[in-house]
Every structure is written in C-alpha cells, then in structure tokens.
Amino acid sequence: MLPKRFDQARPFFTLGIVLLAWLFVSLVVKTFTRATFFEIQAPLVVADSYVQDLQTFWSNRLHSKDELLIAGRQVAGLIADYDFGVQQNKNLEAEILRLENMLNLPPMPAFRFEPARVARRDFSAWWQRMVIRKGENYGITVGSPVVFAGGVVGRVTEVYHYTSVVDLITSPTFRLAASVAGENRPVSYQGGLNDSFKSPRGTVEFVPLDVFATRSLPRRLVTSGLGGVFPPGLSIGDITTLEPSADGLFKNGEVSLDERLGTLTEVTVLVPLNPEEM
C-alpha cells in the first residue's frame, strides 16, 4: 500500500507524468492531433454560419415583387459600373505588361481570387482571427493573402480540409512590410491595439523622419509588395499619429483600421498561381 503522503500528492504526480509524456511526444504526432481535434469541431464551427445563410435566404424570400424590381434596377446600374471598371482594368493590365517588357521587370505575382464566407470570428486581446468556409478543397494555401473591398483582411495561417483560419491585420501576431502611399520606403506594420470600446488600431515602426501624419491629416498605409506575400498597393489603414522613436532615427505611430473588419461576412482569398514564386 502506498504511503498516505504519496497518495495525497498523486494528482501532482499524474500531472508530472502527463507533462513529461507531452514533452517527449514528437511534433508530427502533435500536429496530427491538433488537425484531428480541429476537424472534429469544424462541422460545429461552420454550422451556425450555414443556419445564418438559410435564415437570410428565407427572409429574402419574403420580399415583395416591387422590392425585387427596385433591387434588380440597382444591381443593373452596379453591373454597368463594374463593366466599365473591368474594361479599365484590362487596359491597365496591358499597360503594366508593356512596361514590364520594356523595362525587363520580373512579372508581378499572379493570383486566383477565391471568395469565401466567414464562418466564425474570434477576437480577443491575444489574437484576432476568423475561420472561413473554404480550405484544401478549394486549393487554399497557408500564407495566402485575404482581402475585402476596404483592403487587407489578413493572411491564411492554417488550412484544413473544408475550412481555413485567417490571422487578421488587427491581431498582435500579424506583421507586414508596408509603405506610406506615394512613397517607396518600407515601414513595418503590426496589429494589436484592440481596446474593448474603441475602433481597432495597429502600430507602425521605422517610418522615415520626413513623413508627417496627424488625426486631421492622416496618411494612407498600403502594402509595399516586399516579402512577396501581398501584392503592392492594398490599403491597410490610415496613419493618424507619428512620434519620434526612442533612438530618434525613425518615427513610430498608430494606424487606424477599417471598422468593417469586425463585421465581415465575405472575404476574398488571393491564392497564388505559382506558390514557389512567393
């Protein structure tokens, strides 16, 4: 029979064994276990998103014919606008190609646009991420940029069979090489200032001393294209404050981010056509 003192301490002995066993479990086993546990819960994670879609479908069915006719007219106007935009886009693409050939520049990374529904948002002080309803089944790869009408949403960090996890630009774990619009000098962007009752903000570092920004005169921050993941020129947010850093060599500041990032229901994943070029 075990001594009484050992019997009392048995829970901590068990915990020690679990800890030791966990330390010796190989990374492959841990990765497989993590993916398995995620996939087991994935149907639950996306279930309420499908229920929401169904609810929207039935509420749309209740609209009268007059309302549908008005909506149809508005959509027709939008389609005409977009047709014009597509034509302009084609001309610009042809111009870019002509300049690339003329200047012997390497081609810009090419992407396939994959729209995806947002299934789950998970915004805490420690991380800000969302689960989308497309994964390996649509060829989504880890590291793919995710965008929406207002600019950058984030980056795909985990890909599962039917779902993917996106790390948002508001997340403290998100870092990106950016540049101030109209400049080509790179600066460093990091998310993470997410107060409970304020709009999300990010931080910017290594801004050249001759760049100025205030709340009344903000400067737009865009992706620089450096690092190869994000194409250049995508909007990140507005730099609202800039102050000299402690060493006085650069400026640090805050970036005001798009409010809509917290309510997104649909995003677009930019799937690289040639992942080895990224």
Place this chain on the structure above:
Amino acid sequence: MRRVDLRWLIVLLANLLLWWMVGTANHYLSHFSFLWLDHASIHLSIGGLFVVFSALRLDSKHGWITVLLTGLMMDSLQPVPFGTNMLLLGVVLATLLYGRRRLPREGAIFGIVVALLANLFLVIALSFILVGTHPRPGEAWMRIFVDLLASQFLILTITPWFLALQERTMAIAHIHPETGRRVML
C-alpha cells in the same frame, strides 16, 4: 460482461456543447454597438468551468481523461502552443483533486466559486504566456480586464445550469458520476 464506461464521454460532450455556444457568442460579440458606444468588442473565456464537474464529481481517472481531452479541444481552435490549455487545466485539476477530500463537493455555490477561481487563474496564466507578442503589453491589460469581467459574470450565471446539465445527463444514462455504477432514477 464488462460494461463500457462512458462517463468521460458524457462530460466531454457537455464541454464541447458549451465550448461551441461560447464560440458562437464570441462571434457575435466580436463587434457590436451598445447604448452610446459605436464600437464594442468582448471575448468570453470560460475554461475554468470545464474543470469543475471533472474535479468535484467524477473519479480521478475519468476526470483526467475529460480535462486533458477538453484542453486539447481548446488548443486546436486557439493560436497557442499545442498543449497549453491541456497543461493549464491539468494544473487546476491536480490542485482540486489534492484538496478534494476537504472540499464540499455537492451544491452549486462551491462549484461557482471553483469555476471563478479556476477561470481567473487560466486567464492570468494565458495572458502572461501570450502578452509578449503584443506590441504594447501595457495597453492589452485593460482589454483583458474587461473580457475577464464579462467572462466571470457569465460563469456566475451559467455554472448552476452547466453542472445540472452534466448531473442530469449522468442520471439519464443511469450512471453514478463518481463510482460509475448503474443507478436507477
């Protein structure tokens, strides 16, 4: 013939149900307007509640199985080193099992107190582990504090219901939580 003991599975499924409900709540609380506030965002963490039934009502073996699997379930959905929640929940379980003989295990009031203290420990421990990645750690604490207040309030409200759910499920399955013996309603 030896009967299959499903106590760990019953408690694990109850934990999974609550985990899903809180995840859905966090989805809708990620951005909302409240009174004069145009932007509000709250994240609920209720990890402490998952240990209570396992520590106070189940036997040690099934308690460990349930808590370790629940921890892995949480780890798979969170960007933390895999095993973090499992080990933190394990620390709470080991502490509760150590003093279990001296604790009033029946009743919801003590369950609430245990859930609140366990959750406080888990949030603080997780904050210390993760706050290093934050660009301005000093500013993160205010958000963590607000989230913690909301989470503790939720735990205070739902612990009696959650414990009753697990007790009732065990009763429907005709299983005594601690001994695993077949009992009649």
